[in-house]
Amino acid sequence: PMGAFKGYILRANDFFTRLALSEKALPKELNDIVIVAMDNQSLKQEGMRWPWSRQIFADLVKKINEGKPKAIFLDFAFLNKSADEAADSLFAEELRKAGNVILAGYFEEKEFTKPYELFTASARGVGFVNKKPETSDSMVVHRAKVVSSEKEEKGYSAEINTLALARGIPLSSIRYDGNRVILSPSLSFAVDADGTIPINYAFPYQRFANISAHKVLNAHSGFNPSVFKDKIVLVGITALITHDTHMTPLGRLPGIYINAYTMLMFLSGNFTMAFPFWLGKVILFICVFALGLMSFQLKEIYSAIAFLCFMFTASVAYLVLRVSTHFTMDIFSLLFLPGASYVTGAICKYAKLITESQALKRMVIFEPSTATYASRYFRVSVQHALTVAGKSPEHFFCLARINDFERLKQGSAHRLAPITKMLSEAILANAGKKSLIARAQEGEFVFCVWNAKRGVIEKSLLRLCRELEKREFIIDKEPLNLSLKIAAIDFPRDNIKRYDDLVSTCRMLLERISQTPNEVNPAIFDPERDKIIVSGDPAGEAQLLPEDGLGYVRMDVEERAKELEAAVASLTEQQKKIEEHYFHTMHSLVVALEKKDPYTAGHSERVGFYATELAKGMGLPPQEIDAVNKAAYLHDIGKIGLPDKILHKNERLTEDEFMYIKSHLADGAKILEGLPFYEQVVQYILYHHERYDGKGYPYGLSGEMIPVGAQIIAISDAFDAMTTGRGYNEPLGVVRAIEELKKCSGTQFNPACVKVFVELLEGKKIYALTKAPLKPHG
Numbered sequence: 001p002m003g004a005f006k007g008y009i010l011r012a013n014d015f016f017t018r019l020a021l022s023e024k025a026l027p028k029e030l031n032d033i034v035i036v037a038m039d040n041q042s043l044k045q046e047g048m049r050w051p052w053s054r055q056i057f058a059d060l061v062k063k064i065n066e067g068k069p070k071a072i073f074l075d076f077a078f079l080n081k082s083a084d085e086a087a088d089s090l091f092a093e094e095l096r097k098a099g100n101v102i103l104a105g106y107f108e109e110k111e112f113t114k115p116y117e118l119f120t121a122s123a124r125g126v127g128f129v130n131k132k133p134e135t136s137d138s139m140v141v142h143r144a145k146v147v148s149s150e151k152e153e154k155g156y157s158a159e160i161n162t163l164a165l166a167r168g169i170p171l172s173s174i175r176y177d178g179n180r181v182i183l184s185p186s187l188s189f190a191v192d193a194d195g196t197i198p199i200n201y202a203f204p205y206q207r208f209a210n211i212s213a214h215k216v217l218n219a220h221s222g223f224n225p226s227v228f229k230d231k232i233v234l235v236g237i238t239a240l241i242t243h244d245t246h247m248t249p250l251g252r253l254p255g256i257y258i259n260a261y262t263m264l265m266f267l268s269g270n271f272t273m274a275f276p277f278w279l280g281k282v283i284l285f286i287c288v289f290a291l292g293l294m295s296f297q298l299k300e301i302y303s304a305i306a307f308l309c310f311m312f313t314a315s316v317a318y319l320v321l322r323v324s325t326h327f328t329m330d331i332f333s334l335l336f337l338p339g340a341s342y343v344t345g346a347i348c349k350y351a352k353l354i355t356e357s358q359a360l361k362r363m364v365i366f367e368p369s370t371a372t373y374a375s376r377y378f379r380v381s382v383q384h385a386l387t388v389a390g391k392s393p394e395h396f397f398c399l400a401r402i403n404d405f406e407r408l409k410q411g412s413a414h415r416l417a418p419i420t421k422m423l424s425e426a427i428l429a430n431a432g433k434k435s436l437i438a439r440a441q442e443g444e445f446v447f448c449v450w451n452a453k454r455g456v457i458e459k460s461l462l463r464l465c466r467e468l469e470k471r472e473f474i475i476d477k478e479p480l481n482l483s484l485k486i487a488a489i490d491f492p493r494d495n496i497k498r499y500d501d502l503v504s505t506c507r508m509l510l511e512r513i514s515q516t517p518n519e520v521n522p523a524i525f526d527p528e529r530d531k532i533i534v535s536g537d538p539a540g541e542a543q544l545l546p547e548d549g550l551g552y553v554r555m556d557v558e559e560r561a562k563e564l565e566a567a568v569a570s571l572t573e574q575q576k577k578i579e580e581h582y583f584h585t586m587h588s589l590v591v592a593l594e595k596k597d598p599y600t601a602g603h604s605e606r607v608g609f610y611a612t613e614l615a616k617g618m619g620l621p622p623q624e625i626d627a628v629n630k631a632a633y634l635h636d637i638g639k640i641g642l643p644d645k646i647l648h649k650n651e652r653l654t655e656d657e658f659m660y661i662k663s664h665l666a667d668g669a670k671i672l673e674g675l676p677f678y679e680q681v682v683q684y685i686l687y688h689h690e691r692y693d694g695k696g697y698p699y700g701l702s703g704e705m706i707p708v709g710a711q712i713i714a715i716s717d718a719f720d721a722m723t724t725g726r727g728y729n730e731p732l733g734v735v736r737a738i739e740e741l742k743k744c745s746g747t748q749f750n751p752a753c754v755k756v757f758v759e760l761l762e763g764k765k766i767y768a769l770t771k772a773p774l775k776p777h778g
Contacts (some may be wrong), residue, residue, distance in 0.1 A: 029267040034209045038237040042214035054087040058094040065098040067228025070166040072101045075236035078115040095122035104129045125171045127158030141246045143196040144262040159262045198272045205257045272328040291338035295345030370420040378438035396449045398488040399506035405443030430464040461522040486522035495532040504533035606769045608632040610716035613766040628709045631684035638668025684709035711750040734768045
């Protein structure tokens with residue numbers, strides 16, 4: 001997909017090819033090929049100086065043929081006849097006798113150049129040996145040309161012809177259908193449109209059987225030609241003087257080895273495999289998209305780990321495929337493009353972060369509705385200038401007050417925001433775009449002009465005041481006249497250390513303008529006449545402006561968090577006070593109710609005491625103990641609406657009167673409902689007459705359906721009624737009351753609550769508010 005990176009793509013594949021060599025198993029067909037090499041040793045022998053005479057080649061063919069090989073390929077271009085015609089004739093004769101020799105030709109400018117016609121006629125066939133570099137700049141041979149294209153003279157490669165000869169297939173029967181080279185119905189090879197096929201460099205070239213030509217020709221070497229029996233013999237030059245060397249994924253190799261790799265690939269069927277074009281593109285797209293999205297979405301450390309894992313996994317997976325299946329693909333693109341996508345995602349992420357941080361900073365420091373900077377940012381910026389500025393005055397701090405602001409506020413309160421914005425824009429237009437402006441308090445602006453001369457500021461501020469007096473502002477289609485009083489002071493000065501000193505001094509100057517009829521507006525600080533007003537608490541000085549872009553945002557968030565915490569604490573305190581006031585009001589009503597009946601006087605306090613102690617004894621959380629306490633004190637507040645004749649009746653109640661009594665629970669809940677801080681209290685009051693066995697009222701709840709606080713109040717209410725007496729009932733002693741509680745445990749009361757309450761009483765951790773002695777019954 002990336003033509004500009006073709007060289008890198010090939011080098012990446014070459015790198016993985018070399019890595020895979022040491023792990024691959026050797027094909028058994030390797031034993032079917034023997035290379036006879038004109039090596040350095042052969043060329044050093046007496047009488048064998050290069051170039052060789054045709055007689056030596058004749059002797060070599062004769063020696064090889066004595067071993068009865070299946071086929072012989074001579075990787076030499078015998079283009080012309082030599083000066084020794086006898087030697088040529090002898091060589092032609094040996095070619096004819098052998099009957100199994102393929103000679104080499106080559107294509108040059110689309111013309112097939114064949115050997116000398118005598119040799120062509122004597123040999124079994126001729127095949128071209130053009131090695132095809134992948135690109136002109138890399139010159140690395142990755143592919144073998146096996147069939148000529150339509151624009152070239154018809155022919156097949158030396159490897160195809162040699163293979164056909166070795167398999168006993170007539171060369172004339174070889175054909176090409178546009179997609180495959182067909183040697184026989186059972187033997188064919190798929191090729192690309194240009195007639196080439198990828199070469200599988202499956203193992204180091206040293207694994208080929210290699211015999212020196214000198215050893216074959218030397219009668220005294222003891223060489224046995226039988227090593228060539230039924231083999232395919234490839235004859236070529238490997239000496240250093242040769243020009244027939246080419247760059248391959250395994251380094252520079254003589255051409256005869258490239259022929260050998262191609263021949264072995266045809267013999268073994270170990271062709272390189274690849275994904276279908278569309279599948280490769282889909283995989284590449286998914287990886288590119290996933291890496292880019294991951295880089296953009298995940299945290300830096302997680303995305304970096306995921307990226308490294310992807311690179312490692314892809315590399316290892318490709319290496320395994322290369323070793324096990326001779327698989328090949330564009331691994332460079334698979335690693336480079338997702339990597340580039342990852343980097344692009346990271347760049348986009350940081351670009352977005354920078355953009356958002358700037359927008360966030362702008363949002364924090366600037367108020368668009370009034371066209372002013374936030375007061376805290378202005379304060380910090382001025383304090384920073386006070387701290388880091390040089391000795392001589394460089395800047396001017398100005399305080400502007402809107403004249404007749406209170407009248408303006410009363411008549412145009414809804415238009416204060418647009419008025420503020422218009423005035424701030426007018427001030428900035430006069431002071432310059434690099435100036436800072438903020439609101440100090442209602443009706444006041446503060447602005448700072450950096451690096452200004454006193455004379456320039458005086459003229460500028462005077463011009464601003466005059467322009468505002470003449471200008472008519474239109475707000476909501478109504479004309480409005482606005483004017484300012486302005487005070488200014490240059491800084492830094494030795495006596496000014498804090499922002500508040502500047503504000504106080506300018507306010508003093510404004511007061512002088514207001515109180516002195518002939519005072520010039522604006523008023524510029526004059527050290528001969530005016531003095532610095534030092535105010536403020538040194539502990540409350542503004543912090544210095546951070547150097548990094550988001551430093552102020554961080555500072556502002558921290559300050560706002562502190563302000564929010566203080567506000568929440570204040571609201572919480574106010575809520576507590578409201579709760580207490582409301583509780584005391586409600587409790588006062590209950591106390592007033594109880595004072596009407598001597599039998600119930602003090603009942604709510606006693607129930608509140610018992611319930612609170614029982615809640616503590618049961619280990620309830622503090623908030624729940626507090627709710628139980630309040631509910632116990634107010635549990636009878638609903639009786640306010642009961643008739644006195646029922647409330648004070650000493651005899652047993654009738655059924656209708658008892659229905660009135662039951663209604664006090666709902667009435668009490670209605671009095672307190674709607675208050676979020678009394679939500680638990682309402683439930684405890686509403687359900688404190690429910691029974692553990694489900695026979696209580698108002699809803700007949702049972703067991704754990706009844707809130708624990710309501711169960712605690714039920715026990716406390718019953719215990720107080722038993723020990724103090726109520727209506728027609730006589731008071732019981734504490735011991736008798738404990739027995740009644742135990743008797744009703746599991747029916748009227750929660751057994752766990754009764755158990756704890758009795759333990760507290762008998763352990764004297766609480767006491768009964770009665771004069772009845774705590775002693776054993778009997």
